[in-house]
Structures are given as C-alpha cells and as structure tokens.
Amino acid sequence: MKLLIGDKNYSSWSMRPWLLLTHFGIPFEEVLIHLNQPGTTEAILAHTPQGAGKVPCLIDDAQHATWDSLAIAETLAERFPQHALWPRDATARARARSVSAEMHSGFGELRSNMWMNIRASFPGKNATPGVLADIARIEAIWRDCLDAHGGPFLFGEFSIADAMYAPVAMRFNTWRPALSETATAYVERITALPAVQAWIDAARRETHAVPYQDVCP
Template identity: 80%
Template sequence: MKLLIGDKNYSSWSMRPWLILTHFGIPFDEVLIHLNDPGTKSAILAHAPTSPGKLPCLVEDDGSATWDSLAIAETLAERYPQHALWPRDPAARRRARCVSAEMHSGFGELRSNMWMNIRASFAGKNATPGAMADIARIEAIWRDCLDTYGGPFLFGDFGIADAMYAPVVMRFNTWRPALSEVSTAYVERMKTQPAVEAWIDAALRETHRIAYQDVCP
C-alpha cells in the first residue's frame, strides 16, 4: 500500500491515517506531495488516477484508491481486525465513531481561525468566540471520554478517535488557547505518543513553506 500525504507541517487530514498506520505497525510506503503547488493535483493523480486528486489517499497494489481520512480509517479497521483501531466494546465503538465523525465534519471556526502549522507559534491569537466555542465542545468530548473509559487516551488505548483529534492537539500547541488541566494533560500525552512524536519531528525538518499559512494576520 501507498499512503499519499501532504506536508506534515500543514496537512491535518494526512496526519490521521499516517498515525493509524504507524502506531499499529501496518506496512505502507509514504508518498509526500507538497501542498499548494501548481503540480499538486497532477502528482496525486499520477499515483491515484481513480481518485478526485485530494490528500490523503490510500492506494492499493492494484491501483484502487481510498481517499478521505475517515474512509481510510474505516478501511484499515476492516482489513486489520487483529488491531483494535476502534474499541472492541460495541457501545464504546459507537461512541468513538460518533466523536470521530463530529471531528471530521465539524469545528469549522477552529479550522478557519487556528490552522495547523506545527513549526509556527501564534500563542494567544485568533481566539474568536466561534473558535473558543468549538474548543469548549472538544474539551467536553475529551473530558467525557477520558472519564468514562479511564484514559490515558480517549477510549483507553490509542485508536482512530485519538488520531482524528491529533491535528487539534497540534493546533492547541501552536495557538495556545486556554485549556483545562484535563485537556492540557491529554495534549501532553498525545505529543509524546511515539507516532505523533515521529510526525512532529518530520514536520520540523521540512523546508517547503506555504506563505499564507506561516503568517497570522
């Protein structure tokens, strides 16, 4: 399998399936394609001609493609049932799917105002009412999951739900909004999870830059 991803510094969507594959030791070849370049889409289509030309994209040996981070996660969970990508307990699994889907489709104010840029430091900026409302909801999800399932990750062991929220952890590290003690502790645990550490380290070594994402107005 090949996983097509964007720049590790910027590509929040790419981070999610990469973490899942890496954490669970599922073999794959990484193909990194720079975002926001004139040849970005053509480079994706060269590897995945049946895709819409978006990242991330999982490409099988036969050339078939699965795009969208949550679709890739579900595909991997089906293919590798020996790994608990989703919680084994049915009720916990339903809840994990709900909070993952909520992350996938929601929190537009946070995405717009506090984008992912691992190399940057925009501490205290862009704390708009909408972004802070999104953060309050995320903190409630984290608190409820950690209380219910006992931690250290959202459903006990690291899984898809944590991977879905990993880019939020990166955003919080860059923008430094005020967080509860519970959320701050979860952010720190996530940052020291080996797959997350590896992604961060690679992001810090990247040299490709997207100018408009490196400046906070």
C-alpha cells in the same frame, strides 16, 4: 500499500491515517506531495487517476484508492481486524465513531482560525468567540470520553478517535489557547506518542513553506 500525504507541517488530514499506520505497525510506503503548488493535483492523480486529486489517499496492493481520512481509517479497521483501531466494545465503538465523525465534519471556526502549522507559534491569537465555542465542545468530548473509559486515551487505548483529534492537539500546541487541566494533559499525552513525535520531527525538518499559513494576521 502506499499513502499519499501532504506536507507534515500543514496537512492535518494526512496526519490521521499516517498515525494509524505508524502506531499500529502496519507497513506502508509514504508518498509526500507538496501542497499549494501548481502541479499538486496532477501529482496526486498521477498515482491514483480514479481518486479525487486530494490527500490523504491510500492505494492498496490491487491499486484501489481510498481517499478522505475517515474513509481510510474505516478501511484500515476492516483490513486489519487484529488491531483495535476502533474499540472492541460495541457501545464504545459507536461513541468513538460519533466523536470521530463530529471532528470530521465540524469545528469550522477552529479549522479556519487556528490552522495546523507545527513549526509556527501563535500563542493567544485568533481566539474568537466561535473558536472558543469549538474548543469548549472539544474539551467536553475529551473529558466525557476520558471519564467514561479511564484514559490514558479517549477510549482507553489509542484508537481512530485519538488519531482524528491529534491534529487538534497540534493546533493547541501552536496557538496555546486556555485549556482545562484535563485537556492540557491529554494534549501532552498525544504529543508524546512515538508516532506523533516522528510526525512532528519530520514536519520541523521540512523546508517547503506555504507562506499564507506561516503568518497570522
């Protein structure tokens, strides 16, 4: 399989399936395509003409393309049932799908104002009322899941739900909003995961820059 991704420093969507493949030891070839370049879309479509011209995109052995991070996660869960990408328990699995979908479709204020930039440091900035409301909801999700399933991750063991929220942890590392003790500890655990550390290390080694994301107004 091939996974097309964008820059590790910026591409929160790419981070999610990459973490799943890496954490669970599923072999894949990484194809990194720089974002915000004149030929970015064409470069993606060169690998997958039937795709949407966006990353991430998973191309399987039969050259079938799956794009969108949550769609890729579901595909991996179907293809590799030996790994508990979703919780095995049906009730926990339904909740994990719900909080993953909420991350996938929501939190627009956080996305717009605290974008992912692993190499940057913008402590205390852009904490607008809308952002703080998004953070409060994320903290509630994390607290409720950790309380219900005992940690160390949202549903006990690392799963798709944690991969969906890993870029949020990266944002919190960059922007340093005030967080509860529970949320801070969860961010630290996510950050310490070997797969996450590998992503962070690679992001810091990248030299390609997207200037408008490297400056906080």
